[in-house]
Amino acid sequence: MKRFWLFMPLVVAVVLGAVLFAGIGKDPTKLDSALVGKPVPAFNLKDLNNPENSLNESLFQGEVTLLNVWGTWCPSCRDEHADLMWLAREKKVAIIGLNYKDSRDDALVWLDRLGDPYRKVIYDPKGTLGFDMGVYGAPETFVIDASGVVRYRHVGVVNGEVWEQILLPVINDAREKG
Template sequence: MKRVLLFLPLVVALVLGVVLFAGIGKDTTTLESALIGKPVPAFTLADLHDAGLERSNDVLKGKVQLLNVWGTWCPACRDEHPDLLRLAKEKGVSIVGLNYKDNREDALVWLNRLGDPYSTSLYDPKGTLGFDLGVYGAPETFVIDAGGVVRYRHVGVVNQQVWEETLLPVINEAKGNG
């Protein structure tokens, strides 16, 4: 019995080692959204293309869509832009754009020059909807189901790999039971 007890510190050290080792290299900078399973917060924002047109939560209902948060000040948004265009044009993915803390002229120039992947563009210069969504760094991409409920949030650039391994499965699931 005493002999066995002598090995206790070794066992504790091994368990701690395994637990701590598992944490090494984990990406702690991407957080799961607090809104998963909850509806997109109520909003009224102007359309990016038409300042007189007010948009509300209705644009995020009716089908499974992506909500992409972007700004012209965000270099990573430029990186993912070709991928978003490809998703919209080739895969027929419906993407709602949320122009976040930006100004209208710059945003429109950007879309005219680089192409417009968005079915609808919301203009959020003060970042109110972004704040309610818990956006802490652009680009962020939300998967919204047909009921307007947040299913997933991806922080960072959307590329081929993210699309295939992360977003597509979530979208298929949302389509399956929504």
């Protein structure tokens, strides 16, 4: 029995090493999503700007759209905000916001100060839609085709490089497939 305990640190070290080695070289922005290829989950949540209005998955019908998950508590969301403004204004990209686990008042002040790149903002204070979408945190951005099907999930900040190298090709492909 004493021998078993002598080898226990070695066993733990080997197992831990195998787990860590498996993660080396993997891109943390490429988290698989079970939703890719499936429709946006059904939801019924309030419009951040007009709480008397409810929003649902029909928001994603008719054109390729980005769904951007953000919160005022998220420093990286602030980092990407100017790029989202640029995409909405200059590139005419349809962006729907998902205000995730946030305060309505804080979110409204944020958009008033920094600008509002979103066509609509889904208010998700409890994270229910975020949970159904498999969101780990913010920011995350999904490409959703004109039929409401999730085509891609990007974890992390959207900037010019991410736009050109990742999102634009996915959007163009989704537009071609109609």
